[in-house]
Amino acid sequence: xxxxKIPSGPIAEKWSRHKFEIKLVNPANRRKxxxxxVGTGLAGASAAASLSxxxxxxxxxxxxxxxxxAHSIAAQGGINAAKNxxxxxxxxxxxxxxxxxxxxxxxxxxNVYRLAEVSENIIDQCVAQGVPFAREYSGYLSNRSFGGxxxxxxxxxxxxxxxxxxxxxxxALMKEVARGNIEMFPRREMLDLVVVNNRAAGIIxxxxxxxxxxxxxxxxVVLATGGYGNVFYLSTNAKLSNATAIWRAxxxxxFFANPCFTQIHPTCIPVxxxxxxKLTLMSESLRNDGRIWVSRKKGDxxxxxxxxxxxxxxxxxxxxxxxxxxxxxxVASRAAKQxxxxxxxxxxxxxxxxxxxxxxxxxxxxxxxEKYGNLFEMYERITGEDPYQTPMRIxxxxxxxxxxxxxxxxxxxxxxxxxxxxxxxxxxxxxxRLGASALMQGLADGYFILPVTIGDFFAGSGPAGIxxxxxxxxxxxxxxxxxxxxxxxxHGRRTVDEFHRELGxxxxxxxxxxRNRQGLEKALRRIPEIREEYWKNVNVVxxxxxxxxxxxxxxxxxxxxxxxxxxxxxxxxxxxxxxxxFREEHQTEDGEAKRDDDRFCYVAAWEFTDVGAAxxxxxxxxxxxxxxxxxxxxx
Amino acid sequence: MSEKTMNLTLKVWRxxxxxxxxxxxxxxxENISPDMSFLEMLxxxxxxxxxxxxxxxxxxxxxREGICGxxxxxxxxxxHGPLSATTLCQVHMRHFNDGDTIVIEPFRAEAFPIxxxxxxxxxxxxxxxxxxxxxxxxxxxxxxxxxxxxxxRAAEEAMDAAACIGCGACVAACPNASASxxxxxxxxxxxxxxxxxxxxRRRAIAMIQQMDKEGFGSCSKHYQCEAACPKGIxxxxxxxxxxxxxKALVSKD
Numbered sequence: 071x072x073x074x075k076i077p078s079g080p081i082a083e084k085w086s087r088h089k090f091e092i093k094l095v096n097p098a099n100r101r102k103x104x105x106x107x108v109g110t111g112l113a114g115a116s117a118a119a120s121l122s123x124x125x126x127x128x129x130x131x132x133x134x135x136x137x138x139x140a141h142s143i144a145a146q147g148g149i150n151a152a153k154n155x156x157x158x159x160x161x162x163x164x165x166x167x168x169x170x171x172x173x174x175x176x177x178x179x180x181n182v183y184r185l186a187e188v189s190e191n192i193i194d195q196c197v198a199q200g201v202p203f204a205r206e207y208s209g210y211l212s213n214r215s216f217g218g219x220x221x222x223x224x225x226x227x228x229x230x231x232x233x234x235x236x237x238x239x240x241x242a243l244m245k246e247v248a249r250g251n252i253e254m255f256p257r258r259e260m261l262d263l264v265v266v267n268n269r270a271a272g273i274i275x276x277x278x279x280x281x282x283x284x285x286x287x288x289x290x291v292v293l294a295t296g297g298y299g300n301v302f303y304l305s306t307n308a309k310l311s312n313a314t315a316i317w318r319a320x321x322x323x324x325f326f327a328n329p330c331f332t333q334i335h336p337t338c339i340p341v342x343x344x345x346x347x348k349l350t351l352m353s354e355s356l357r358n359d360g361r362i363w364v365s366r367k368k369g370d371x372x373x374x375x376x377x378x379x380x381x382x383x384x385x386x387x388x389x390x391x392x393x394x395x396x397x398x399x400x401v402a403s404r405a406a407k408q409x410x411x412x413x414x415x416x417x418x419x420x421x422x423x424x425x426x427x428x429x430x431x432x433x434x435x436x437x438x439x440e441k442y443g444n445l446f447e448m449y450e451r452i453t454g455e456d457p458y459q460t461p462m463r464i465x466x467x468x469x470x471x472x473x474x475x476x477x478x479x480x481x482x483x484x485x486x487x488x489x490x491x492x493x494x495x496x497x498x499x500x501x502x503r504l505g506a507s508a509l510m511q512g513l514a515d516g517y518f519i520l521p522v523t524i525g526d527f528f529a530g531s532g533p534a535g536i537x538x539x540x541x542x543x544x545x546x547x548x549x550x551x552x553x554x555x556x557x558x559x560x561h562g563r564r565t566v567d568e569f570h571r572e573l574g575x576x577x578x579x580x581x582x583x584x585r586n587r588q589g590l591e592k593a594l595r596r597i598p599e600i601r602e603e604y605w606k607n608v609n610v611v612x613x614x615x616x617x618x619x620x621x622x623x624x625x626x627x628x629x630x631x632x633x634x635x636x637x638x639x640x641x642x643x644x645x646x647x648x649x650x651x652f653r654e655e656h657q658t659e660d661g662e663a664k665r666d667d668d669r670f671c672y673v674a675a676w677e678f679t680d681v682g683a684a685x686x687x688x689x690x691x692x693x694x695x696x697x698x699x700x701x702x703x704x705x
Numbered sequence: 706m707s708e709k710t711m712n713l714t715l716k717v718w719r720x721x722x723x724x725x726x727x728x729x730x731x732x733x734x735e736n737i738s739p740d741m742s743f744l745e746m747l748x749x750x751x752x753x754x755x756x757x758x759x760x761x762x763x764x765x766x767x768x769r770e771g772i773c774g775x776x777x778x779x780x781x782x783x784x785h786g787p788l789s790a791t792t793l794c795q796v797h798m799r800h801f802n803d804g805d806t807i808v809i810e811p812f813r814a815e816a817f818p819i820x821x822x823x824x825x826x827x828x829x830x831x832x833x834x835x836x837x838x839x840x841x842x843x844x845x846x847x848x849x850x851x852x853x854x855x856x857x858r859a860a861e862e863a864m865d866a867a868a869c870i871g872c873g874a875c876v877a878a879c880p881n882a883s884a885s886x887x888x889x890x891x892x893x894x895x896x897x898x899x900x901x902x903x904x905x906r907r908r909a910i911a912m913i914q915q916m917d918k919e920g921f922g923s924c925s926k927h928y929q930c931e932a933a934c935p936k937g938i939x940x941x942x943x944x945x946x947x948x949x950x951x952k953a954l955v956s957k958d
Contacts, residue, residue: 120844135765136831138871139773153850191847198847200840200894200901202863209854227864233772234867241839248835256828279820308767342740347748348769448771451788451795454740517844565755567748612760616722617821619763620755 072325072675072690075478076180081696082162085184088479089522093529100125103528106273106288108260108315110137112232112239112509113492114294116516119242122251124521129286130243131255131275133310138240141296141308142512145232146353146445148214148224149196149509151189156213160221162186167697169507172218172398173472173500174649174665175699176328176673178692180479181497188518189510193225195517199238203227216505217354218398218704224506229353229444235509239516258284259622260315261550263291263322263488264536264543270488271536272543274550278622281615283547283554285538290487290524293319294516297471297493299332301630301637302582303574305468306338306351312626316475316494317633324483325675325688327476327496329633330641333503333650334583335469336402339452339462340421349467350452352424353445354505357395359429359438360462362386362402364422368413374423374461385409393704400502400650400663401704403466407583408661416463425461466583470508472499472650473640476675476690480523481515484675487534489524491515496673501649554614557624562607566623569604573597573627573634581638586654590642594635598682601631632681639676643687646670658701667699710736711803715750717762718810723818723826729808732762739799743786744769744776746798763822771795771935774870777877778823779810784874784933792872792935812877816884816920827873829919830887836915837908838891840901859897866894868936878933881922886930888916889946890938896949906953913950 077088095103103126107118110132118130132140154160165186170177193211197203203225204212213222227234246252257278264272264287272287298313299305320326337352365372366383385405387394397405410420430438435458439446446457453463474496475483481497483490492512499507536542576596580589604627612618647656647663648670656664673690713734720727734750741749744766751761767775771792778793780786786796801807809823817825867890875886892909895901901908917923924943931940 116844123843134767134773134775135827136774136871138831138834139767139775141768141773143773144768144770155851191845193850194847195842195844197850197853198840198842198900200863200898202860202867202894202898205855205857205860207857209856210851227867230772230868233870234864237867241834242842242844244831244835245839245841248837254831256831279826308773309769310767343738345738345741345745345749347742347745350770448795451771451791451797452742454797454799521844565752567752609755609758611755611758617763617824620761 072476072688073478074178074690075480076178077479081179081183084180085187092523092526095525095528097125101127103127103533104129104288105290105292105524106131106286107292107294108273109140109294109296110240110243111140111142111294111296111492112236112512113516114140114292115236115239115243116513117292117294117491117520118252119239119246120517120521121524122246128246128252129255129288130252131258131260133257133259133278135257137243137254137256138237140236141311142236142509143233144308145509146229146351147216147355148226148231148506149192149235150216150223150504150506151193151225151510152186152223153190153193155211156222158221160223164221165189165223168219169498169504170500170697171702172502172504174502174663174702175500175667175694176331176648176692177498177500179694179696184519185498185511185514188514191518192510192513196235196238199241201227201234201238214355215358215396217357217396217402218504226355229355229442232509235513239513260295261318261625262546263319264546265322265485266534266536266540266542269486269531269534271534271540272538274543274546279617281618283550285543285547287536287538287543289534290489290527292489292491292520293475293494294492295494297474298633299468299471301574301634302468302577303570304341304346304349304578306335306349309348313633314626314629316490317629319475319483319485319488321678323485323678324488324490325476325677326473326636327673327675328473328640329637329676330581330644330651331472331501331649332468333399333470333472334403334466336399336406336466337424337464338467339449340465350448351467351469352449352462352464354399356424356442356445359441360395360424360426361428362395362422362424364409364414364416366414369418371417383409383414390704397704398502398504403583404652406466421463421465423461424464426457427461430458470503472496472501472503476673480526481520482523482527486531487527489520491520501651554621554625556605557608557628558610558614558621560605560608560610562609564607565609566620566627569600569608570627570630573600573630577634577637581641584652584654585641587642590638593638594642597631597635597638604628604631636676636685639685640674643674644670662701665699665701671699710738711798711801713737713801714806716806716808717822719762719822720819722821727819737798739797741798742769742794743780743796743798744794763824765824766794769794772870774872777812777872777874779812779877781808784812784877785935789932790935790937812873814876814882814921816882817873817876829921830871830873830884832919833884833888833912833915834891837904837911840895841904853899855898863894863897866890866897866938866942869938870936872935874933874935875930876921878929879922880927880929881925883924884916884919884921885924885943885946886934886938886940888912889942892946892949893942905949906956909946909949909953
């Protein structure tokens with residue numbers, strides 16, 4: 071059993087008590103300690119800035135050409151916080167409750183409570199940074215509703231909330247760069263972690279412009295490298311988002327928790343052709359005013375305006391009267407799949423309508439335009455259809471990954487000195503994340519949690535004392551170089567993307583919105599075959615010592631081909647349905663997810679053994695002292 | 706969705722590195738679906754180059770939904786291509802015709818050295834922000850969010866400016882390669898808000914000085930920046946920035 075190091079005491083006092091009980095590092099000593107932060111999204115940028123403000127020397131790395139471009143920027147709808155500005159009954163406890171229930175009782179209570187607790191500070195911090203949140207005429211902040219909640223607690227900046235929060239964190243980061251306390255390394259890709267004497271000692275990365283392999287040593291390493299959704303090839307993630315950093319850390323000893331918990335977002339623009347390079351999300355906030363429907367008639371080829379009202383099936387409103395179109399993401403996605411599989415999709419295919427006709431009638435086009443104008447424009451650009459006139463066509467797509475590297479209450483992985491924050495860790499969302507909670511978690515980890523908890527580690531363990539010319543760095547660098555050489559010297563016949571597409575489709579079919587034993591076993595047979603072929607038949611053009619985007623992708627796909635196996639294995643082992651993990655063998659009579667709390671009320675944390683070899687399962691028991699697990703109901 | 710495909714001719718700028726001479730190369734883009742994005746069209750061309758063992762065209766992209774500011778090229782003489790207020794990744798091929806020739810070049814400016822082909826180094830924009838494009842609040846110092854109300858109008862105007870994605874199209878479009886629109890957007894966003902008021906003088910001077918230092922030209926009101934801006938940032942922010950700057954020069958803060 072894994073020990074999450076959850077502090078004792080009543081849930082509402084754990085975090086304050088812990089902050090008092092953990093050891094501190096005095097300011098003079100902080101100056102002698104260095105921290106590597108990989109990734110500059112909400113979690114990474116906020117952590118780097120906050121650690122630097124405390125006096126630690128920080129090296130910040132990002133894969134993009136500028137830290138301002140990390141994928142947090144694409145989050146549209148908003149950020150949750152338990153401010154209760156609407157006087158609608160919200161509280162820290164309610165946000166905690168909604169998140170635990172939304173996660174289908176597979177998240178750690180103590181972490182989630184802390185998240186809800188610091189949510190209020192996040193809004194304060196962002197406002198002070200100049201984030202232009204939406205406001206009322208009174209000058210006070212506006213809120214809107216998101217899925218899985220019956221209160222309005224979501225703060226937003228038009229449809230660009232992620233962008234504005236990220237630019238706030240990026241500003242804080244650049245302020246510290248200007249002060250000379252953060253050294254910024256853009257266009258770097260972390261290719262491995264260096265561990266010495268069971269402690270993280272640094273990273274090996276590739277300079278994407280020159281192709282040089284670089285070594286960076288530090289007293290602690292923080293991974294804020296996001297999720298692994300791009301393993302599916304098609305997802306709403308940015309093209310550069312990848313799993314290499316966390317996978318390499320896993321291979322070096324960090325346990326990987328709940329990899330099968332992936333979130334399929336219900337409202338994305340459907341796939342239009344084989345050339346498709348990514349999928350585009352339409353914000354969940356649209357479900358505040360849009361109504362989701364399909365034709366009651368199977369294979370109906372009529373255009374939407376010719377389908378009369380009585381033949382329109384508002385399946386979410388019918389099936390979930392109390393939450394209606396605002397059921398959580400996993401529930402909405404599954405329902406869309408079910409109606410489409412049954413032949414009710416748009417023209418019998420894989421799409422449902424998201425219709426604003428009634429909202430436009432009720433509030434007028436201007437109000438809808440003010441709320442969602444940029445999203446409607448984006449939809450029109452991509453599809454060539456005007457959503458003010460004709461309903462949007464949407465379908466679920468891979469969006470977020472709740473699984474990630476296992477961390478304890480202090481956000482430290484199973485490798486001492488290696489911290490994991492934001493989407494890269496597994497911690498707060500259980501088996502399903504609620505909308506507008508990813509931004510909250512990223513900033514909670516980076517601004518308010520990690521900067522405190524890392525001090526406890528330093529106070530106990532001191533500096534690492536390993537320089538970048540240590541023999542351990544030689545060994546890891548050699549492995550990294552050998553791997554690159556193997557890839558470029560393969561001279562095969564298939565492109566990197568062909569392999570990636572093949573893997574993605576296999577996972578979508580068998581480890582996507584619905585999973586079953588037969589399909590997972592099939593995927594588990596097929597993945598090693600694809601992997602074997604990859605190393606014999608991939609074609610990586612260009613040389614390693616230059617700017618080479620094919621080589622970049624080749625390394626990421628090589629890692630996906632290892633990671634995918636773990637994901638399917640985890641899905642196969644979890645013989646229950648919970649949140650986004652829906653095993654067809656385990657459902658209630660009316661097709662809802664059926665948990666098995668007797669057997670699976672734990673976090674599955676996997677330890678790497680070898681490629682293609684069975685990993686070792688470690689369990690962290692989940693204990694619910696506050697909220698009694700029950701079957702989730704949104705009816 | 707349409708079934709018809711197009712055949713196009715691309716003339717693409719190829720350049721191995723910053724200090725090597727570049728040239729235009731011609732490629733055929735065949736069987737292009739009108740529903741593809743411009744970048745997906747380039748992906749298709751690149752796949753064919755890879756299959757032929759040739760180096761694909763290097764170009765930057767990340768989110769491919771118009772918000773990260775990573776992508777961008779000059780297409781037929783226009784930064785981000787033919788559509789107004791649209792990043793290149795959001796331009797779809799239905800806006801081109803079968804048989805078209807498309808000329809694709811990088812964002813050119815002295816302050817944006819070429820990395821490879823269509824990829825440029827825009828780190829000068831980060832250094833402008835680093836000079837003062839923020840409010841110097843430390844984590845934990847913030848007062849309760851409602852302690853300082855902000856008028857809806859100020860918040861909306863700040864948001865109009867804050868929508869900048871830092872892609873650099875304004876620089877590429879400007880005959881002087883000025884970064885005024887980019888710099889003004891940040892200065893004005895923060896000047897509109899009460900939280901940004903304390904540092905507004907210092908900020909304006911520091912950011913404008915850094916902009917000059919990076920080798921960007923100055924604004925002589927061609928307004929090409931606004932026309933190219935994928936987020937529709939208004940040139941009126943540049944006028945406001947100049948006013949901020951002159952006020953700052955005479956102020957004693």
